[in-house]
Amino acid sequence: MAYTITSQCISCKLCLSVCPTGAVKIVDDHYLIDSELCTNCVGSIHTVPQCKAVCPTANGCVKQPSDYWESWFSKYNSVLAKLTNKQDYWECWYNTYSQKFSEQLKKQQVVV
Incomplete structure (x- = not known):
């Protein structure tokens, strides 16, 4: 190749x-x-x-790539890598959101 x-x-x-x-x-x-x-x-x-x-x-x-299937799998792996990065982004977002939400709940519990 x-x-x-x-x-x-x-x-x-x-x-x-x-x-x-x-x-x-x-x-x-x-x-x-x-x-x-x-x-x-x-x-x-x-x-x-x-x-x-x-x-x-x-x-x-x-x-x-030397043949069709090799180029297809190359493109597939590239797209999959991008999707995996997006998953990391959403996981980070969820962790941040849940942390801030739990902090707000604790503040409300202290006030009551």
């Missing part, structure tokens, strides 16, 4: 200099990774793809 450069690329040129196979190219001021040359740094001295390792943005260089 080759890597691809996304729209979050900031054109820092770090991936150009570290790619051991020279798969990173500039075409019409856009950075591209040639899937024919990209080996994910397998067979080199590196244990992780160097374009991904040096990218200053977290999502400037990502794995490109």
